[in-house]
Amino acid sequence: MAQENVLNDPAKQLNQLHQKQTQEKLYLHTDRSSYVAGDQVWFNAYLVNATSHALIASQTIAYVELINQQKEIVLKRYVKVANGVGAGNFKIPFDQPKGEYVIRAYTRYMQNFDLEYFFTKKIKVLTIKDAQTYQAAKGLTEDTKNKKSTTVVKSPKTKFNLDMQFFPEGGQMLDNLANQVAFKAIDHTGKGVEVQGKIVDNQGKELTRFSSVKFGMGKFMFIPKPQQSYTAVITYQGKKYGFTLPEGKNIGHKMQVTSTDEYIQVMSQVSNGYSIEQSSVVAHVRGKVIGKHTYKQAAPGFVWRIPKKNLPSGIIHLTLFDANKVPQCERLVFVENPKDLQKVAITSKDTKFAHRKKAVFDLELKDAAGNPVQGQASLAIVRTDLETSQAKKMNIQNYMWLKSDLKGHIEHPEYYFNKENKNRHEVMDLLMMTQGWRRFKWNDMPQLALRPLKYEREGGFTIKGRLYKLYVEDKVISGKVQFTSQQNIQLAGEANTDKNGLFVLKDVPIEDTTNLVFTGVRLVKKKRKNKIKEKKTNIFVKLEDINVFPSAVPNNYFANASPTIINKDALLDRTHKINRINAVHGLEPEVMLLKEVKVTSSRPARILSKIHMNSTNTVDFTKLDVGIINSALSIFDVLQGRVAQLRVRGTFPYQSVSIRGGCPMLLLDDTPISNRFLSLIRVEDIAYVDVLSTSRAAIYGFRGFNGVLAVYTKDRAGIVEESNINGTVVNMFHPGYSKAREFYVPKYDVEKISKDQLDYRRILYWKPNVTLDKDGKAQVAFFTSDESANYRIEVEGMTQKGKVILGTYKFEVK
Missing domain, CATH: 2.20.210 (ubp-family deubiquitinating enzyme fold)
Structure with missing residues (x-):
């Protein structure tokens, strides 16, 4: 009977689910939104309780992926997250085409719930070819700027379809009562379009006019009559459209919500002589009940006011239940409590710095009462002309408070938090009326509370397998x-x-x-x-596939608005300049030329020479920069883009290689091996790789028909048994945590680096895991580069108690 009472009481039922199945949110602060193939993507992960937003203290693994527009997972990283934070990076492969990509991140525990809960962020990737093409075009422009010419550019024909949806407040429209109806107009891409029009009845009589406010969203008020149908008439781009409104109901419940600076007012009504007696409204934020109001008197309606003063920032979910505890109306309202946003103060003695000079910045975090606040943060320093400002892109504030809890595509979530937008609160309320809550549905509550979870929280890697008779x-x-x-x-x-x-x-x-x-x-x-x-x-040990990643990539990953490259020409020009500097010194991108170091001790060296003198290509791993070796998860990461006609498919540790479309024979120290085994050989143990084309691999007979990839290790370090011994022993290379590289900045006070070696960086500075101590303080110091520009410091993070941390600071290097 007690269980029966819990399931019949919505508030208790929600609390039960909240206690049994707490959810997680994962957010990645990345250094930028626009990249060039070959760039490093630097990120810091924040794992929080989905309800309180408090950092999760236990250790776990965050799985981070890069997904292309073909919905293929290009690469993956295993990131250790401890005390709610974890740093990482990955390199966008050189051979990736330009376009839009999505960074996806999640934990194993998050796989118990919908893929919609995973963190996703769209980035834009250009290529070095774009930079070269831009530079060539730039030179052509300089040569022809004094010549008159006319270029005709034909605009591609775009198929245009307008769609419009209507959302009666609370979920249903009642006859003979004033109803507030929100709407959203979108084009064929799902993007909101601005419209205006009128509502007419089935005799063509105009009842009211309307116009959108922003992103195709707006609202209007009207009173529907029984047995009448209504149409919204719009003329857009010279074409007339008509959209039928939802039918009104003769009997039912209605909810109207008003949000002011001080309170949320909920007005509930019933139609056609029914009583609101024993009906109740339950309010919750991210699954935590914050209030319940039951009206015990017979009346056609009631009003409930909820003070905003102590409400947390985020989406308030209001549900009206009838006397039988059946949900009848729902409405979302957004609350923005200034106490929940912790602005970090960034100070420095200077706002202008010379080239290659030490810059020191102090960070301090206090609450509204002036008390120090502890927290974890990360810091990126970007050129102001190359990266959109923090307030105009996805950040930890608009993700935690809004994007992570709403269903469907949100167009420009940053708009609703930018104080420069005077109508942002009005537009936010329209968003609440036209979007849906996505964490759960009331009707699914009994099943959700009782269902077992498939995936546990993991403090390390999980390995599964079975024992069989040999x-x-x-x-x-x-x-x-x-x-x-x-x-x-x-x-x-x-x-x-x-x-x-x-x-x-x-x-x-x-x-x-x-x-x-x-x-x-x-x-x-x-x-x-x-x-x-x-x-x-007589025992056979069979290990299961260690790949825990979901293979499905939803179609809507690329529906969100693309990140804006605010100065594409400047980005390409700068990329071309950096590549030219690196080419002069024979360096890869992200590599600095260091002074010569004399080695005073030595050991007998193994003479490395090509076994196959007629090899098509040889990659000498001993001559590659240590940064390339350390950042690669497998040998395939290194070979990709360095050997003509060689293609790498899949992601670590499930990669394969092909030469001219065929699968080559693989050798490790002259021993045939599999793709899987080769992908797990430690990169630092490899000396060099010989690639033999089809014609030059004839000595291997039929097995070399598609060419040969011959790998040679230092002191034959790669030879490890892959087979069973009497069926009882199995060897397995298992990937560990992806090691985050340290962002390298020269120390000009101790390193003597020639001024001839220009210091140009893809990003001036990146610092993850910035700890704001018990006094709320932290200090960051680095050396500037040779590039003159205006820069912006962008800080994002979370306090221990779940408050969002944001901060910016501008300075100049000249």
Whole structure:
């Protein structure tokens, strides 16, 4: 009976779900929104409780992916998140085409819920070819600027369709009552378009006029009559459109909400002589109930006022239930509480700095009462002419408070928080009337509260597998599995199987890609002595695919508005300049030329030479910059873009390689191996790679028909057993946490770097994991570059208690 009462009380039911199935939110602060292929993307992850927004203290893994417009996962990273934060980076492959990409991030626990809850951010990627083309065009312009010419550009024909949706406040329209109806007009791409028109009845009589306010959204008020139909008539781009309004109901409930600076007023009504008695309104923020009002008297309606003073920032969800606890009306209202936004103060002795000079900035965070606030933040310093300002793009504030909790595409979420937009509160309320809450539905509540969760929170990597009888894969065996690491003797453990032979190793702390050795043990019970005996023969250990990533990529990932490149010409010109500087010194992008270092100790060196003197191409790993080696997850990451006709497909650790469309023979120190095994060889152990084309691989017979990829390691370090020993032992290379590179800035006070080596950076400075201490303070110091420009510091973060941190500061380098 107690359970029955809980399920019949919406507020208690919601609290039960909130306690049993707390959700998570993950946000990535990235250094920029626009990149060039080959650039590093720097990011800092923030993992919070989806309701309170407090940083989650436990350790876990954030899975970060780059997805292209073909909905293919280009690359993945495993990021360690501790105390709610984790730093990382990845390099956009050189061979990726220009266009829009999506960064997706999530935890394993978040896979229990809809993919809509995953963090996504759209970025724009240009290519080095774009920079070269721009530079050539620029030179052509200079040569022909004094010549008269006429260029005719034909605009592509665009198929245009206008669509319009109507949203009666609360969800339904009642006859003979004044109804407020919101609307949204969109084009064929889903983008809001500004419209104006009129409402007419079925005799063509005009009742009212309307016009959109922003993003195609607006509202109007009118009183529908029984047995009447209504049409919205719009003329847009010379074409007349007609859209039918929802039908009014003779009996039902109605909710009208007014939001002022001080309170939210909820007015509830019923039509046609019905009573509101025993009806109630439940209010919650992100699943936490903040109020409930039940009207116990017989009346046609009631009013409830909710003070805003102590409400948290975010979406207030109001639901009207009838006397039988059936939801009848819903309305969303947004609350913006200034107490929840912590503005970090950024100060410096200077606002102008010379080239290659040390710049020091102090950060201080206080609450409204002047008390210091602790928190975690990250900091990016960008050129003001190349990156949209913090207030005009997605940031941690508009993501946590708005985007992460609304269903569907939100056009320019930053608009609603930019104080320069005087009508932002009006437009926000229209958004609340036209968008839907996405975390749960009331009708699904009983099932949600009782369903088991498939994925647990993980403190480390999860490895699964089964034990089978050797050579009989459909015969499972009960027993246990033990594992050890060849690189780290302290990394070891064991797990028992269930009756189906399944074993699960949880929270395995793999700091770096390592070779794990798994041993299967069969437990046999002796009847006479009632003891358990371990047997390690005739057992087959089969490991499950370690790829926990969902393969599905929703179509709406690329429906959101594209990030704006505010100065594409300047970005391309700068990229071309940086590439020319690097080319002069034989450097890859993001690499600085350091002074010569003398090595005083040595060991006998192995002479590295090509085994195949007629190889088509050789990549000498010993001559590659250490930054390239450290940032690569596999050998394929290094080869991609460095060998003609060689293509890499898939993402680590499931990569494969092809030469001219065919699968080449793979050799590791002259031993044939698989794609999977080669992808897991440590990059730092590789000496060089020989690539033989089809014609030059004839010595390998049919196996070399598609060419040969021959990999040679330092001191044959790559040879590791891949097969079973009597079926009981399996070796497996398992990826560890993706190591975040440190953003390199020369220290001009200790390093003597020639002025001939120009210091131009893709981004002036990036600093993750900035800890604001118990006094709310932190300090950041770095050296400026050789580039004269105006810069902006952008700080994002979260306090321990779930308050958003934002801050900006402008300075000049000259």
